[in-house]
Amino acid sequence: xxxxxxxxxxxxxxxxxxxxxxxxxxxxxxxxxxxxxxxxxxxxxxxxxxxxxxxxxxxxxxxxxxxxxxxxxxxxxxxxxxxxxxxxxxxxxxxxxxxxxxxxxxxxxx
Amino acid sequence: xxxxxxxxxxxxxxxxxxxxxxxxxxxxxxxxxxxxxxxxxxxxxxxxxxxxxxxxxxxxxxxxxxxxxxxxxxxxxxxxxxxxxxxxxxxxxxxxxxxxxxxxxxxxxxxxxxxxxxxxxxxx
Numbered sequence: 001x002x003x004x005x006x007x008x009x010x011x012x013x014x015x016x017x018x019x020x021x022x023x024x025x026x027x028x029x030x031x032x033x034x035x036x037x038x039x040x041x042x043x044x045x046x047x048x049x050x051x052x053x054x055x056x057x058x059x060x061x062x063x064x065x066x067x068x069x070x071x072x073x074x075x076x077x078x079x080x081x082x083x084x085x086x087x088x089x090x091x092x093x094x095x096x097x098x099x100x101x102x103x104x105x106x107x108x109x110x
Numbered sequence: 111x112x113x114x115x116x117x118x119x120x121x122x123x124x125x126x127x128x129x130x131x132x133x134x135x136x137x138x139x140x141x142x143x144x145x146x147x148x149x150x151x152x153x154x155x156x157x158x159x160x161x162x163x164x165x166x167x168x169x170x171x172x173x174x175x176x177x178x179x180x181x182x183x184x185x186x187x188x189x190x191x192x193x194x195x196x197x198x199x200x201x202x203x204x205x206x207x208x209x210x211x212x213x214x215x216x217x218x219x220x221x222x223x224x225x226x227x228x229x230x231x232x233x234x
Contacts, residue, residue, distance in 0.1 A: 034218040034220075038221075046147075046205070047224070050220075051219045051222075057222060091157075091221075093212070093218040096169075097169045097212070097213060097214070098157070098169065099145075099157050101147075101156065103154045
């Protein structure tokens with residue numbers, strides 16, 4: 001299975017909103033409502049930010065939101081803050097009890 | 111406090127094997143799957159597979175089948191990932207991460223707790 005497709009980079013100024021896409025197929029993103037998103041700062045372990053397409057774990061700011069349309073899921077970060085600068089990865093259930101990650105997007109806060 | 115603590119960095123020669131451990135604390139070890147995910151230098155996350163600590167059942171990504179073995183010791187709440195026939199492109203940080211059990215397209219809620227990562231370097 002190929003990795004889910006994410007743009008390599010995204011950027012926005014403090015206070016703005018930015019959306020990161022994650023494109024798969026009907027066998028993964030499009031076939032199940034089990035998309036999650038992770039934030040990873042340099043040298044750190046990933047952190048779960050969104051699960052089941054749009055749900056936030058306790059402690060994740062509501063500036064982070066997720067959605068899905070067809071084979072593409074999206075993560076939106078509103079009210080950008082400096083600490084949001086990180087790499088973001090999508091992850092989807094991909095059938096046969098497998099999961100799949102996206103290639104990652106580097107978010108820069110200008 | 112829920113924690114996953116991994117073993118220390120390893121340096122291996124090509125063709126050797128490496129075994130990384132992941133000790134869980136603060137929750138019922140047998141109640142969650144344990145995944146292994148790796149990240150090569152400057153690259154993205156790559157899922158390797160999971161083990162069900164309750165049954166010992168495993169599911170490996172096709173890419174690693176035949177080379178990876180995931181095991182657990184419930185008496186010490188520790189999961190293990192062994193990768194054999196190492197190559198230079200296996201050089202990566204290896205993470206363990208837990209998820210709620212899922213099966214047959216239901217209940218995959220992502221990986222909510224991660225270990226700190228173990229650096230494995232493969233070099234002659």
